[in-house]
Amino acid sequence: MSMAAAAISENLGAIVGPAQVITNSQQLRAYGAGGRTPKAAIRPGSDQEVAEVVRFARTEKLTLMPTGARTKRDMNIPTAEFDLALDMGRLDRVVAYDPGDLTLSVEAGLPLASLAGVLAEHQQLLPLVVPFLNRATVGGTVASGVDSPLRQFYGTARDYVLGMEFVTGDGRVVKSGGRVVKNVSGYDLHKLMIGSFGSLGVITKVNFRTFPLWTSMRALLARFVSARDAVEMRHRIAQSPLRPLTLEILSPKAAELLFRDLEVPVPFDPPPIGAPSKAPWALLVSFAGTARVLERYERDLRQLAGAGEAAVLDESSTAAALARVREFSPIALESSPFAVIIRMNVLPGEMAQALDAAALAAARQELPWAAMARGVGVIDFALLPGRPPGQRSTAGRVIEGVFEAFGHREGSITIPWCREEYKEAMPARRTPPHDLEQMRKIREAFDPTKVFAPDPLQAWI
Amino acid sequence: MDSRLLDDLKQLLGQQGVLDKPEDLLLYEYDGSVEEARPDCVVFPARTADVVKTVQLAARHRVPLVGRGAGTGLSGGALAREGGIVISFARMNRILQVDVENQRARVQPGVVNADLSLAVRHTGLHFAPDPSSQKACTIGGNVSENSGGPHTLAYGVTTNHVLALEVVLPAGELVRLGSAAVDPPGYDLTGVFVGSEGTFGLVTEITVRLTRLPEAAKTLLAVYDGVEDATQTVCEITARGITPAACEMMDGWTIRAVEEYVHAGFPLDAAAVLLIEVDGLHEVVEAEAEAVAEVCEKHRARSVRVARDAAERDLLWKGRKNAFGAVGRVSPSYYTQDGVIPRTKLPATLRQIGEISRKYNLAIGNVFHAGDGNLHPIILFDQRNKRQFRDAVSAADEIIEFCISTGGSITGEHGVGMEKDRLMPLLFSEADLDLMKRVRGVFNPTGLLNPGKIFPVSKGCGEIYVRPQPAGAAPSK
Numbered sequence: 001m002s003m004a005a006a007a008i009s010e011n012l013g014a015i016v017g018p019a020q021v022i023t024n025s026q027q028l029r030a031y032g033a034g035g036r037t038p039k040a041a042i043r044p045g046s047d048q049e050v051a052e053v054v055r056f057a058r059t060e061k062l063t064l065m066p067t068g069a070r071t072k073r074d075m076n077i078p079t080a081e082f083d084l085a086l087d088m089g090r091l092d093r094v095v096a097y098d099p100g101d102l103t104l105s106v107e108a109g110l111p112l113a114s115l116a117g118v119l120a121e122h123q124q125l126l127p128l129v130v131p132f133l134n135r136a137t138v139g140g141t142v143a144s145g146v147d148s149p150l151r152q153f154y155g156t157a158r159d160y161v162l163g164m165e166f167v168t169g170d171g172r173v174v175k176s177g178g179r180v181v182k183n184v185s186g187y188d189l190h191k192l193m194i195g196s197f198g199s200l201g202v203i204t205k206v207n208f209r210t211f212p213l214w215t216s217m218r219a220l221l222a223r224f225v226s227a228r229d230a231v232e233m234r235h236r237i238a239q240s241p242l243r244p245l246t247l248e249i250l251s252p253k254a255a256e257l258l259f260r261d262l263e264v265p266v267p268f269d270p271p272p273i274g275a276p277s278k279a280p281w282a283l284l285v286s287f288a289g290t291a292r293v294l295e296r297y298e299r300d301l302r303q304l305a306g307a308g309e310a311a312v313l314d315e316s317s318t319a320a321a322l323a324r325v326r327e328f329s330p331i332a333l334e335s336s337p338f339a340v341i342i343r344m345n346v347l348p349g350e351m352a353q354a355l356d357a358a359a360l361a362a363a364r365q366e367l368p369w370a371a372m373a374r375g376v377g378v379i380d381f382a383l384l385p386g387r388p389p390g391q392r393s394t395a396g397r398v399i400e401g402v403f404e405a406f407g408h409r410e411g412s413i414t415i416p417w418c419r420e421e422y423k424e425a426m427p428a429r430r431t432p433p434h435d436l437e438q439m440r441k442i443r444e445a446f447d448p449t450k451v452f453a454p455d456p457l458q459a460w461i
Numbered sequence: 462m463d464s465r466l467l468d469d470l471k472q473l474l475g476q477q478g479v480l481d482k483p484e485d486l487l488l489y490e491y492d493g494s495v496e497e498a499r500p501d502c503v504v505f506p507a508r509t510a511d512v513v514k515t516v517q518l519a520a521r522h523r524v525p526l527v528g529r530g531a532g533t534g535l536s537g538g539a540l541a542r543e544g545g546i547v548i549s550f551a552r553m554n555r556i557l558q559v560d561v562e563n564q565r566a567r568v569q570p571g572v573v574n575a576d577l578s579l580a581v582r583h584t585g586l587h588f589a590p591d592p593s594s595q596k597a598c599t600i601g602g603n604v605s606e607n608s609g610g611p612h613t614l615a616y617g618v619t620t621n622h623v624l625a626l627e628v629v630l631p632a633g634e635l636v637r638l639g640s641a642a643v644d645p646p647g648y649d650l651t652g653v654f655v656g657s658e659g660t661f662g663l664v665t666e667i668t669v670r671l672t673r674l675p676e677a678a679k680t681l682l683a684v685y686d687g688v689e690d691a692t693q694t695v696c697e698i699t700a701r702g703i704t705p706a707a708c709e710m711m712d713g714w715t716i717r718a719v720e721e722y723v724h725a726g727f728p729l730d731a732a733a734v735l736l737i738e739v740d741g742l743h744e745v746v747e748a749e750a751e752a753v754a755e756v757c758e759k760h761r762a763r764s765v766r767v768a769r770d771a772a773e774r775d776l777l778w779k780g781r782k783n784a785f786g787a788v789g790r791v792s793p794s795y796y797t798q799d800g801v802i803p804r805t806k807l808p809a810t811l812r813q814i815g816e817i818s819r820k821y822n823l824a825i826g827n828v829f830h831a832g833d834g835n836l837h838p839i840i841l842f843d844q845r846n847k848r849q850f851r852d853a854v855s856a857a858d859e860i861i862e863f864c865i866s867t868g869g870s871i872t873g874e875h876g877v878g879m880e881k882d883r884l885m886p887l888l889f890s891e892a893d894l895d896l897m898k899r900v901r902g903v904f905n906p907t908g909l910l911n912p913g914k915i916f917p918v919s920k921g922c923g924e925i926y927v928r929p930q931p932a933g934a935a936p937s938k
Contacts (some may be wrong), residue, residue: 101804102699175890177932178868181801181834182870182874184875186877186885187897187901188653188655235562243742289745292748293744375641376643436647439648443648445900446902
């Protein structure tokens with residue numbers, strides 16, 4: 001039986017304090033998604049309060065949507081209906097930071113930007129340099145599994161999250177892992193939480209391994225006439241002893257979108273306004289170290305660029321260029337109100353074919369596009385239509401085309417970003433995991449009554 | 462064991478594929494730990510289909526099943542605690558595919574860790590996880606235990622190098638987890654499977670990442686007259702932002718045991734040595750080796766020696782990797798712990814271990830991964846002396862309790878198995894353990910796969926101090 005709105009907010013107020021329950025429809029709009037507004041938004045102040053809210057929701061058969069800075073509503077599948085938004089913003093403490101041990105424990109609502117400041121004081125970093133960096137929270141970043149250009153060197157969150165605390169669907173505070181850099185006691189349940197979109201539990205605390213911050217960083221920007229040539233340079237770097245921090249290949253349109261109005265210029269010529277982009281493909285690779293190490297990278301990378309034209313960016317241009325690369329998804333979404341981003345995870349050796357296949361599918365529908373490919377084999381292919389998608393949208397046909405051309409290869413094709421209001425118009429096709437059945441059971445083990453609204457497995461049902 | 466099951470197994474795998482005579486089973490009673498448990502039979506499948514059928518037979522007869530690689534594990538993970546069938550992967554030892562371009566390899570679980578690195582060495586690649594037992598241990602076992610090793614300080618442990626798995630679940634179902642490409646969609650089942658100590662499923666195929674060998678490496682041996690100076694060196698190397706490829710420590714007692722065995726040139730009168738390796742580009746190695754040597758000298762290292770060539774480097778590493786073998790030569794019984802501490806707590810922890818050693822009047826050697834705070838105190842005792850045996854176990858417990866009090870863990874790389882299950886409630890609440898059990902239930906609902914591992918057999922914190930049975934001291938079953 002569902003309760004009346006007034007009774008709900010009274011009960012929730014008893015848990016978190018009346019001031020932390022938002023029922024004003026004006027304010028609630030900020031928590032809405034997919035044209036839906038929750039009954040209430042709750043701002044718990046501790047993990048125990050989170051647990052109590054979850055237990056209350058479970059008893060009252062209300063569904064919960066855990067939220068951080070709400071920067072990723074355009075991600076993934078259509079937002080399921082939900083009754084209550086769980087705003088984690090008040091859980092924003094640095095619980096423990098031991099620079100000497102290179103370990104860190106923080107609450108989920110802590111903004112990444114403020115964390116970066118804390119770490120920089122000790123010349124350390126967390127390699128989570130992700131989209132919406134200026135607003136994103138630790139919990140939202142980990143829960144959505146978004147990646148960072150720095151994964152080229154540091155890997156992804158699964159490689160440096162040491163442990164976690166979270167509240168499961170039965171309202172219990174649970175932990176896994178620990179706060180030391182090496183640990184095999186118990187199952188690594190926290191690995192399941194990374195990229196689970198809040199469907200398994202509400203992350204309340206994350207323990208990370210931190211890394212020494214480099215003294216000096218530079219990047220080399222090389223330009224090529226084709227995607228294939230740029231990918232070839234990626235392969236030459238992979239076969240060299242160099243270990244760059246980041247490596248991204250940008251299509252002509254992507255390079256234009258990211259670099260055209262940079263305050264710090266990068267050596268790049270945007271095409272005349274309105275003209276079809278003839279600017280070449282770009283490969284941006286960054287590296288760090290002492291003066292001698294930087295010299296070595298510059299020398300070797302210029303050589304590895306082969307026929308490509310290459311320029312080394314100074315420190316501030318490097319930082320500015322990487323900040324744009326980091327924000328590729330938001331910038332692409334911003335550039336067209338109807339943007340859809342297709343993500344192709346492929347073997348690095350198949351990146352060139354994957355880019356060709358997607359470009360061909362887009363060309364057939366005469367759709368503008370921009371692509372960014374990470375050196376590890378992750379391609380974000382952004383379709384930038386000028387018109388809203390209809391029932392049988394051109395964007396949808398491109399997605400089908402990409403599947404036909406590449407869907408049978410090792411890897412996966414998903415649609416991580418699409419404006420909330422157009423998600424329904426996109427084809428439901430996404431590479432299904434081989435192990436969907438086990439995933440469903442995992443969800444049941446964490447949240448037997450489905451108190452958490454997000455359901456990333458829905459994409460395959 | 463039901464003779465019909467045994468007949469079915471022999472029918473399936475041939476006479477040579479099944480062992481059931483007591484004298485043959487003796488070998489499978491042990492792994493590298495102090496535990497023992499005898500299986501009812503051991504089977505040797507040659508292919509995935511054999512594994513599937515064996516698992517189906519076991520399920521039908523409701524007989525426990527335990528996977529086994531080389532049996533080098535240090536927590537009893539591969540022992541049949543409740544009897545039943547041990548599945549040895551010794552015959553499934555083929556490297557199925559090496560993909561140099563994509564830096565991937567697909568292997569069967571019985572492939573020996575070092576063999577994979579050897580097989581791809583000519584391509585300039587290697588498999589980075591390097592447990593001390595790497596010349597014997599299998600990659601299937603590494604996956605089950607999420608094994609580490611000296612070089613995991615910079616390169617990460619097994620889980621960081623596993624991309625996809627093919628596994629047989631206890632109902633006999635063959636499932637693929639993950640993908641050779643990065644970021645497979647959905648929940649990270651590969652991530653939770655690695656390190657599940659054989660309690661989720663039997664691994665039949667593993668796709669791993671291969672890592673490029675560094676262009677250059679330097680191995681430094683720093684010799685100290687005081688243990689404290691060595692531990693302070695480790696703290697300062699980290700504080701200076703240097704991440705060595707490896708940073709290992711041996712105390713005086715261990716040095717002498719190792720030197721007598723390996724003759725690597727370790728000074729017999731030292732209180733401690735640090736074995737530190739830096740690798741990467743020539744320019745990086747030069748600078749870091751210099752900085753590391755400076756830190757060592759600042760903390761009163763008596764000498765800092767850089768291995769002149771590959772042979773000297775190999776010899777130093779041989780000394781380190783054979784440390785446990787060396788201890789085995791001088792003491793019939795020893796008990797090794799695997800606690801982890803935050804590395805800044807190293808000096809305090811070693812002082813505490815020293816006090817515990819004096820309190821119980823037992824020699825405790827220390828050889829460990831100092832760079833990541835993973836201790837391996839080796840407690841020596843005489844198994845015939847009951848009082849000493851009890852004291853050894855009490856000393857081990859006190860060390861682990863101290864590790865936990867510093868914010869550490871009960872095991873860094875050896876696994877919980879049947880050795881540390883009783884310690885789990887010191888780290889995890891009932892809710893934590895309950896969720897872990899539910900996740901185990903997703904893969905292994907009947908509990909027939911590797912029963913009696915990880916979770917304390919009895920409930921409640923009051924009973925966790927049931928003493929383990931060190932080697933030789935336990936009455937055999």
